Amino acid sequence: MKKKAEIEKIFPLTPMQEGMLFEYLYNPDSQAYFEQMWYGIKGELNIAACEKSFQLLVAKYDLFRSIFVYKNLETPRRVVLKTVKP
Secondary structure (H helix, E strand, O other), X not given: OOOOOOEEEEEEOOHHXXXXXXXXHHOOOXXXXXXXXXXXXXXXXXXXXXXXXXXXXHHHOHXXXXXXXXXXXXXXXXXXXXXXXX
């Protein structure tokens, strides 16, 4: 059974977030606001150190623990979860 996520904070969306949500709902296949990059790494990669650093970023910055909820709500919200598994 899945454990329910614990909520840390709830915020209204910023105007930019509202616009991005609107664009997504209007056209879910749109590439608007989507940017992807990749990097090549030469040499040996310490996977454990990369995972740990990413976990620390997620723990420190609530943006990485945010979800956007809009279904069955009068106004959409950004919900910050206390913990997430990266």
